Amino acid sequence: MPDIGPMEVILVLAIALLVLGPSKLPEIGKSLGSSIREFRKAATDVQDSVRLDAQPAQPPVAPVQQPVAPAPAPAAAATPVSQAAQQPVAPAPQGQEPPQSPGPSEPRVGA
Numbered sequence: 001m002p003d004i005g006p007m008e009v010i011l012v013l014a015i016a017l018l019v020l021g022p023s024k025l026p027e028i029g030k031s032l033g034s035s036i037r038e039f040r041k042a043a044t045d046v047q048d049s050v051r052l053d054a055q056p057a058q059p060p061v062a063p064v065q066q067p068v069a070p071a072p073a074p075a076a077a078a079t080p081v082s083q084a085a086q087q088p089v090a091p092a093p094q095g096q097e098p099p100q101s102p103g104p105s106e107p108r109v110g111a
Contacts, residue, residue: 017025
């Protein structure tokens with residue numbers, strides 16, 4: 001493709017000015033600019049659609065279901081339960097009595 005230098009551009013514009021006249025030249029330039037803009041837009045649209053078609057289709061991902069926790073057991077409404085009653089009691093070894101914790105009125109041994 002031959003290079004177009006500044007002298008060739010000036011020659012083409014001078015011939016266009018003589019043939020078309022000074023009143024028609026701005027209108028032709030405006031229509032030429034809008035057609036170039038539309039061509040570029042169409043070219044980018046085609047490139048975008050080709051990129052979208054070229055991407056591999058990914059399989060849809062199913063949502064992960066969380067396990068459902070069981071509902072808490074209903075509380076007994078008849079009597080409130082103290083924390084001491086809720087603690088499990090270990091059986092005492094045979095032949096021995098379970099150790100008793102000193103109460104508030106009993107003195108501690110070794111203190």
